[in-house]
Amino acid sequence: MKAPLWANPYADDAEPLAPDSAQQNLSVLKAVALIGCFVGDSPGATLSELARRTGMNVSTAYRMLRTLTHTGVLIRLPNEDRYVPGPMLMAMSCTLMSQEGYAREMGILQELATATGGRAGLGFRAGTCVAILFAAGTEDRARSGYRPGERLNLQCTALGKAILSAQPRPALQMARALGPLQPMTPHSLTEPEALAEAIETARTCGYALSRNETRIGVLDIAVPLPDSGSATGTRLALGVQFAVAAFDPRQEGAIAAALKEAAQQLAGRLDLLPF
Numbered sequence: 001m002k003a004p005l006w007a008n009p010y011a012d013d014a015e016p017l018a019p020d021s022a023q024q025n026l027s028v029l030k031a032v033a034l035i036g037c038f039v040g041d042s043p044g045a046t047l048s049e050l051a052r053r054t055g056m057n058v059s060t061a062y063r064m065l066r067t068l069t070h071t072g073v074l075i076r077l078p079n080e081d082r083y084v085p086g087p088m089l090m091a092m093s094c095t096l097m098s099q100e101g102y103a104r105e106m107g108i109l110q111e112l113a114t115a116t117g118g119r120a121g122l123g124f125r126a127g128t129c130v131a132i133l134f135a136a137g138t139e140d141r142a143r144s145g146y147r148p149g150e151r152l153n154l155q156c157t158a159l160g161k162a163i164l165s166a167q168p169r170p171a172l173q174m175a176r177a178l179g180p181l182q183p184m185t186p187h188s189l190t191e192p193e194a195l196a197e198a199i200e201t202a203r204t205c206g207y208a209l210s211r212n213e214t215r216i217g218v219l220d221i222a223v224p225l226p227d228s229g230s231a232t233g234t235r236l237a238l239g240v241q242f243a244v245a246a247f248d249p250r251q252e253g254a255i256a257a258a259l260k261e262a263a264q265q266l267a268g269r270l271d272l273l274p275f
Contacts, residue, residue: 031073034065035089038085050065065083069086076127086131087126087131109136112238112262113137116259118137118241119136119240120135121238122236123152123236125154125235130237131150131151132147152214161222162239165224166227166234171199174199185214188213207222207256207260218243218244220242221252222237238263
């Protein structure tokens with residue numbers, strides 16, 4: 001039985017290209033081969049493993065992986081030489097996942113969006129960004145809310161601050177480790193000391209808040225998901241996003257409480273995700 005072309009387009013037992021596809025872009029085939037390595041139950045793969053599986057030399061695989069991580073198709077886990085599916089792939093599979101295996105989780109997000117009147121989103125840390133994995137809410141709110149596959153600078157969104165607040169490291173040490181903080185708006189935090197203060201505030205309050213930091217006129221509140229005893233803290237956060245003009249500050253506490261309840265419901269249900 002011949003292997004599918006995406007598994008390794010250079011393998012001897014791969015299905016040959018049709019005659020009219022002789023002009024197929026070889027770089028695309030290489031990218032497909034790398035992406036195909038993540039089909040199944042793989043917890044991720046190192047550069048050398050991916051090069052071996054696809055038959056590429058290491059330098060070629062590295063160049064392709066740089067492009068795939070830059071575009072969000074894959075992500076390289078911080079402090080690890082391991083690649084896993086990125087927000088682009090996760091967003092593409094979001095509909096299928098909600099139908100096949102994550103209907104309950106999507107239901108929790110939808111209930112949260114309905115209860116708070118905002119756009120609910122689940123995000124995970126991807127390097128110095130937060131990638132939106134799932135989102136729920138009405139179509140009109142979606143225009144200014146979380147979008148599956150979207151990447152936001154870690155320090156600019158409440159999701160990122162919530163994730164950082166759950167880490168065991170000192171706040172200022174984490175903020176400085178992020179390197180230069182790139183703003184998304186004039187209101188974004190760009191100084192490590194300011195971010196460290198925001199992290200400490202989130203730790204004290206149990207939730208994080210960002211206003212006008214990802215987009216002007218947009219506010220979000222977020223909480224970290226329980227980390228199930230992880231020594232490094234959670235990589236996931238749950239948030240709700242609103243238009244600043246429609247947000248009632250008197251509801252902040254109630255929204256935070258709803259987020260914490262929903263996060264508890266999600267705890268342990270996302271263990272199969274590859275990050």
